[in-house]
Every structure is written in C-alpha cells, then in structure tokens.
C-alpha cells in the first residue's frame with residue numbers, strides 16, 4: 001500500500017505530460033483497495049473525484065488532477081481451470097499486458113500472441129478492448145472482477161455484460177469511472193491456430209516460415225518487429241499510440257470520396273457502412289510529420305501524435321482539434337479520439 005500527496009504523474013503517462021495528482025494511491029490486494037475506499041468515506045477528501053489508471057498509455061492529462069488517482073499493483077497469474085485444449089487464467093490488473101502475453105506464448109497458451117507489444121496493463125485490456133493484427137482482447141476475456149469505487153463492494157461480470165465493441169466496453173460508457181478492474185479471467189487455447197487475417201503479418205510470415213512450423217513465439221516476434229517499424233517508443237518520443245479511431249462512414253459518403261480519391265483504402269463493414277483508416281485521412285490533409293509548437297504528428301504514422309519535448313496536454317489537444325477540423329472540412333468526416341482526455 002502506498003499513498004502519495006501532490007504527486008507528479010510524469011512517469012505515469014506515456015505522453016510524458018508533467019501534471020500532479022492531489023493523492024496517488026497504489027494497492028497490491030483487493031483488501032487494500034476496499035480499506036482505502038472505506039477510509040476515504042470519512043476523510044475530508046471524500047468528495048474528490050477518483051480516477052483509476054494503468055500505465056497511462058492511453059491518457060491525455062489536460063491539467064493537474066484535483067482528486068485521487070488509483071493504480072493497481074496486483075500482478076499474479078492463477079490457473080483456475082484446465083482441460084486438454086483450454087486453460088482459464090485469472091490475472092491481476094496491474095500486470096504489464098506484454099509480460100502476460102510473453103508468459104502465455106512461452107507456456108503455449110494461445111489466442112493473444114497477435115497482441116504482443118501493446119503497452120499498458122491487464123486491467124486496461126478489459127476496459128479498452130485492445131486490438132491489433134486481427135485480434136481483440138475480448139476474443140479471450142471470460143469474466144472481469146471489479147470493485148465499486150463508491151461502496152467498495154466486489155462484483156464479477158461476464159464477458160457478455162462487458163458489451164464489447166471496437167475499442168469499446170461498458171467501462172467506457174455506463175460504468176465509466178465507477179469501478180476498479182482488479183482481475184481479468186482469460187480463456188486461452190492450448191492448441192495453436194495462427195490468426196493471419198491481417199495482410200502485413202501474413203505476408204511477413206509467408207516469406208519467413210514454413211506454415212506448419214509456426215509457433216506462438218514466432219508470431220509474437222514478428223508482431224513486435226512490425227510494430228517497432230511504425231510506432232515510436234514512448235520512452236524516446238512521448239505518445240499514446242493511435243490518437244483517433246478509424247471512422248465508419250455511410251457508403252454514400254464513401255462513394256463520393258472514392259470518386260475524387262480512387263486510391264482511398266477501406267474495409268467494408270456491411271452493405272451500408274465502410275471503415276476508412278484515419279491515418280490516410282490525416283495524411284491527405286497534409287499533417288504527416290508536421291509540428292505545431294511542441295506537439296507533432298509522427299512522420300512514419302500520422303495517426304500517432306507526439307510530444308516533441310515539453311508539451312502540455314493542451315498543446316496535444318489543440319493539435320488534435322486542428323486535425324479534426326481539417327479532416328471534417330476536406331472529407332465531411334468527424335474523427336473521434338481513441339485517447340482518453342482527462343480534465344478535473
């Protein structure tokens with residue numbers, strides 16, 4: 001258990017924004033968290049807002065946080081059931097996501113190897129429904145353990161009740177800010193079937209491997225290699241990964257855009273809707289590699305906004321707003337941030 005006051009969050013967000021939290025509380029067990037919530041009820045700080053964070057790899061702090069920041073240090077992995085081809089693991093929310101992926105690939109527990117190299121912690125995987133290379137966390141999530149931040153009551157909810165969608169869940173909507181995720185249960189396969197639905201991954205693997213010899217560790221290695229080529233390391237250049245979600249537009253609007261830009265990339269969602277990569281839209285508006293003061297658009301991947309040094313949250317937010325305006329003016333499409341803006 002660890003409580004700090006007027007505490008800098010610079011090491012707790014991958015944009016490297018230097019803001020402070022009134023109170024920062026880290027817990028290593030569910031009991032430590034529930035005791036803290038009970039104490040808070042009788043403290044002069046009881047009306048302050050609470051925010052649970054992970055590694056801060058999807059957060060943009062706009063100013064100092066005038067409240068309580070919570071962070072899990074529960075990091076254990078428990079095998080709760082095992083059959084011939086399936087294993088269910090109960091994983092602490094404070095474990096680094098990629099350490100969990102490494103543990104699974106090493107032990108031959110399959111299903112999340114395509115999600116190798118994603119920053120952040122296990123708790124946030126269930127909030128964000130992280131995804132990459134044709135796989136989403138919700139493909140393997142079975143249940144989520146929660147603690148109510150107001151009452152301290154524990155709750156277990158099934159995957160169905162998490163209402164998962166593209167980078168979306170009940171925790172970003174109806175349950176926003178209400179619960180701490182303390183454990184996530186994943187159902188993994190002990191039989192390996194590579195998911196090569198993502199074209200760039202398939203091409204890479206086709207060139208390098210005999211398909212029959214592929215292992216989850218090979219996929220992990222190739223995914224990390226692909227990611228390293230296009231994403232900046234937050235330890236070197238502050239960022240939060242993809243800043244915007246890929247917009248889904250009506251087919252009618254897409255057809256109009258395609259008339260002017262025959263090369264527009266797209267994925268068909270259904271007969272009436274098409275998804276267009278936000279990176280392409282941003283690049284067409286001339287933003288790739290541009291800086292506005294200390295905030296910039298990454299030159300290898302325009303979906304990533306970066307802190308070029310000394311940026312405050314407002315610098316990044318203003319750049320994001322300018323990008324949204326130009327994409328709207330040129331294509332009539334509204335971009336929506338994937339990153340969570342935090343203001344208090």
Ligand SMILES: Cc1cc2nc3c(=O)[nH]c(=O)nc-3n(C[C@H](O)[C@H](O)[C@H](O)COP(=O)(O)OP(=O)(O)OC[C@H]3O[C@@H](n4cnc5c(N)ncnc54)[C@H](O)[C@@H]3O)c2cc1C
Nearest residue numbers: 053054055056057058119120121123124130131181240241
């Ligand atoms: C270089 C880079 C690459 C990335 N690539 C990808 C990618 O390929 N795919 C992808 O999906 N994302 C990607 N991301 C985004 C990010 O890694 C994910 O969103 C990740 O899940 C965030 O985890 P975190 O622990 O840092 O959560 P934070 O950013 O700290 O928090 C994210 C949200 O989850 C909530 N939260 C976190 N932990 C808990 C908890 N225990 N209980 C309750 N609420 C909680 C927070 O309140 C917040 O709303 C990338 C980010 C970076 C910097």
